[in-house]
Amino acid sequence: MEIALQLTNLKKQYGLREVVHGISLTVPAGEIFALIGPNGAGKSTTLKMLATLLKPTSGEVNIFDLSVVDHPEKVREIISYLPEEAGAYKNMTGLAYLTFMANLYTANPELAKQFIERGIKLADLGPRIKDKASTYSKGMTRKLLLARTVMCAPKLVILDEPTSGLDIINAMSIRTTIKELAKAGLTVILSSHNMLEIEYLSDRVGLISDGNLHDVGSPKHLKEKYKAENLEQVFMRATGNEPIKEAA
Amino acid sequence: MRSFFILLQKELRELFTWQIVVPIVLVAAIFLGLGSVISSEQEKAKGSQRILVVDNDGSAASATVKDLLGKANFTVITASDQPENTLVEQAKKENTSVALVIPKGFGEGVASNTIPELTSYSVIRSFSISGNQSGLVLESAMQAINTYFSAQLISSATSIRADRVLQPVATIEKVAVGDTIATGKTSQVLGYVNAQTLYIPMILFLVISFAAQMIATAVASEKENKTIETLLTMPVSRKQIVVTKMLAAGLVALIMSAVYMVGLRGYVGGFGTMGESEGARVLIEQLGLNFTLSSYTLLGTSLFMGILVSLALALILGSFAEDVKGVQGLITPLMVLVLIPYVLSFVLDFSSLSGPARALIYAIPFTHSFIAAPNLLLQQTTPVLWGILYQFVVFIIFVYIAAKIFTTDRIVTMKISFSKKKVV
Numbered sequence: 001m002e003i004a005l006q007l008t009n010l011k012k013q014y015g016l017r018e019v020v021h022g023i024s025l026t027v028p029a030g031e032i033f034a035l036i037g038p039n040g041a042g043k044s045t046t047l048k049m050l051a052t053l054l055k056p057t058s059g060e061v062n063i064f065d066l067s068v069v070d071h072p073e074k075v076r077e078i079i080s081y082l083p084e085e086a087g088a089y090k091n092m093t094g095l096a097y098l099t100f101m102a103n104l105y106t107a108n109p110e111l112a113k114q115f116i117e118r119g120i121k122l123a124d125l126g127p128r129i130k131d132k133a134s135t136y137s138k139g140m141t142r143k144l145l146l147a148r149t150v151m152c153a154p155k156l157v158i159l160d161e162p163t164s165g166l167d168i169i170n171a172m173s174i175r176t177t178i179k180e181l182a183k184a185g186l187t188v189i190l191s192s193h194n195m196l197e198i199e200y201l202s203d204r205v206g207l208i209s210d211g212n213l214h215d216v217g218s219p220k221h222l223k224e225k226y227k228a229e230n231l232e233q234v235f236m237r238a239t240g241n242e243p244i245k246e247a248a
Numbered sequence: 249m250r251s252f253f254i255l256l257q258k259e260l261r262e263l264f265t266w267q268i269v270v271p272i273v274l275v276a277a278i279f280l281g282l283g284s285v286i287s288s289e290q291e292k293a294k295g296s297q298r299i300l301v302v303d304n305d306g307s308a309a310s311a312t313v314k315d316l317l318g319k320a321n322f323t324v325i326t327a328s329d330q331p332e333n334t335l336v337e338q339a340k341k342e343n344t345s346v347a348l349v350i351p352k353g354f355g356e357g358v359a360s361n362t363i364p365e366l367t368s369y370s371v372i373r374s375f376s377i378s379g380n381q382s383g384l385v386l387e388s389a390m391q392a393i394n395t396y397f398s399a400q401l402i403s404s405a406t407s408i409r410a411d412r413v414l415q416p417v418a419t420i421e422k423v424a425v426g427d428t429i430a431t432g433k434t435s436q437v438l439g440y441v442n443a444q445t446l447y448i449p450m451i452l453f454l455v456i457s458f459a460a461q462m463i464a465t466a467v468a469s470e471k472e473n474k475t476i477e478t479l480l481t482m483p484v485s486r487k488q489i490v491v492t493k494m495l496a497a498g499l500v501a502l503i504m505s506a507v508y509m510v511g512l513r514g515y516v517g518g519f520g521t522m523g524e525s526e527g528a529r530v531l532i533e534q535l536g537l538n539f540t541l542s543s544y545t546l547l548g549t550s551l552f553m554g555i556l557v558s559l560a561l562a563l564i565l566g567s568f569a570e571d572v573k574g575v576q577g578l579i580t581p582l583m584v585l586v587l588i589p590y591v592l593s594f595v596l597d598f599s600s601l602s603g604p605a606r607a608l609i610y611a612i613p614f615t616h617s618f619i620a621a622p623n624l625l626l627q628q629t630t631p632v633l634w635g636i637l638y639q640f641v642v643f644i645i646f647v648y649i650a651a652k653i654f655t656t657d658r659i660v661t662m663k664i665s666f667s668k669k670k671v672v
Contacts, residue, residue, distance in 0.1 A: 014661065048477075048660070051481045052480075052481060053480055053481060053657075053660050054657045054660060054661075055656065055657055073483065073485065076481055076482060076483040076484075077483040079481070080481070081478070081481040082478075083477040083478060085474045086474050086475070086477065086478055087473040087474040087475050088473075088475065089258070089262065089473070089475055090473060091261060091262060091265060092261070100254065100258055101482070103250070103251075103254045104254060104255075104482045104483065104484055105482070105483060107250045107251075145478075148478075
């Protein structure tokens with residue numbers, strides 16, 4: 001089994017305040033792994049460390065055996081990151097944006113063309129792909145950005161709240177895309193508040209709260225372990241906010 | 249290298265928007281237009297001025313006064329005797345701003361041992377030089393009238409040459425620049441040099457201000473539009489991101505300089521041949537106060553280094569901005585650093601300042617760009633070269649800091665908000 005992501009005692013401090021307290025985790029290649037937790041739990045900070053945006057205070061992050069601290073530029077060649085609040089360049093059309101990003105990923109014009117074609121297809125914006133990004137709705141922008149994130153066939157995709165703030169139709173469309181990409185072998189690390197979404201998408205989830213990783217497992221396994229009906233209950237019980245009820 | 253050009257192209261595309269291009273062209277066009285308006289006003293002022301003259305004497309002396317006014321380029325309009333209020337009203341109606349009253353007995357007064365009086369009126373409609381040109385010319389015409397009658401009196405009363413009494417000592421004025429000495433006046437040199445170089449600090453100030461604003465806004469808008477995090481996780485070197493941002497802003501600044509050069513040269517040129525008389529031109533030639541190819545090159549280098557320093561500093565300051573609105577407040581320290589040498593270079597000779605004051609002003613890297621033109625005209629190349637070297641060192645330090653910010657967490661985490669304080 002190839003290891004896509006290995007976190008070892010990962011810590012992050014902002015000044016004197018530690019926001020991630022020694023997370024350790026292994027994600028095999030081809031898995032959809034989700035981090036769930038409330039606002040301020042440390043999900044985004046952890047994902048930003050994976051994406052080489054933030055440097056860990058201590059501990060290790062290895063992506064396909066490459067350390068994000070020692071080889072950030074090499075790591076960036078095999079990952080793709082979609083921030084929670086991302087935007088596209090307003091003066092560019094959707095197509096120009098995809099073209100710009102594809103050309104940064106590869107110097108091969110043929111390959112860039114393939115990436116762009118894939119991006120257009122994934123964004124599914126029809127003729128609006130030739131309009132300026134400033135004219136797009138939030139859902140259209142998010143679809144464009146997701147297309148940009150995955151079009152260049154990265155080995156690991158990091159998605160921070162991929163469907164945050166989207167309507168049901170756009171959110172569903174994005175979830176379907178993620179699921180299909182994972183079937184094709186892509187490793188996905190995502191975070192979300194939406195427990196239903198996580199249950200639908202993820203192979204395994206990590207429960208994170210106050211910078212601590214409380215438990216890791218498949219949704220099914222965790223529900224059984226915490227005798228819960230859904231992941232919300234799992235989270236509450238795993239983090240000690242609700243007692244585990246014994247079956248009657 | 250390919251990604252470098254792709255990033256550069258993207259940065260240029262972000263900067264060359266209508267919002268950037270239109271103000272640059274507009275400002276240059278406004279200055280050019282102002283230049284042509286000023287020029288035509290100057291030409292008008294140089295032309296014949298109209299003066300209302302009330303001659304209550306009708307003597308030979310009063311005729312001489314009118315004749316002397318004619319020689320001073322006045323067209324004399326004769327008016328009847330009237331109270332001064334109506335005289336001023338008539339002057340306004342006649343579209344002239346000066347009037348002169350020659351009283352009865354003026355001629356006799358000149359001939360006898362009394363001091364006759366001429367009363368002049370200047371209607372002030374504005375406080376501009378061109379609007380009050382007639383009044384200024386009348387002042388010198390009155391001096392000429394006095395000189396004429398002085399000469400007449402001296403000639404009739406004594407055997408001494410009138411011109412000797414009026415100017416008993418002749419002065420030969422010489423100016424020295426470096427080792428070269430030439431006959432001429434300091435005011436001639438200053439007038440000519442100012443006419444040639446006045447627009448340089450103006451351009452520098454405008455370009456530095458605009459370029460700094462541009463690059464700081466470019467970084468802030470990446471943050472505001474939430475594009476920076478994506479860009480920073482792309483497989484391109486962070487240093488490339490910094491360099492392409494600066495290079496794009498530098499290229500735009502160069503184009504801006506050229507456009508402003510045309511506009512401001514036209515504006516300053518609008519002040520006409522102020523100080524550019526033939527005599528002044530010969531004097532300047534003799535003193536060697538002209539730009540050579542090498543001095544133009546050094547001047548260009550110093551100006552460009554000033555722009556680069558401002559870009560690097562603005563890039564650092566822009567990194568603190570949370571959004572575009574915060575940029576103005578953040579680049580204020582930079583604007584103050586540009587404003588100090590800009591304003592002081594018009595009134596002070598920095599080399600004659602006291603030690604600490606001089607050290608302080610020379611520590612501002614932009615000072616060297618503002619003083620490069622006068623130093624080069626005075627053939628003082630060494631301080632210009634030191635200035636360029638100092639600017640280069642400061643530039644490297646700022647670029648290093650900017651690169652450090654972009655290659656660490658700081659570009660994502662540091663922010664100063666001028667609006668509502670947020671807990672991050």
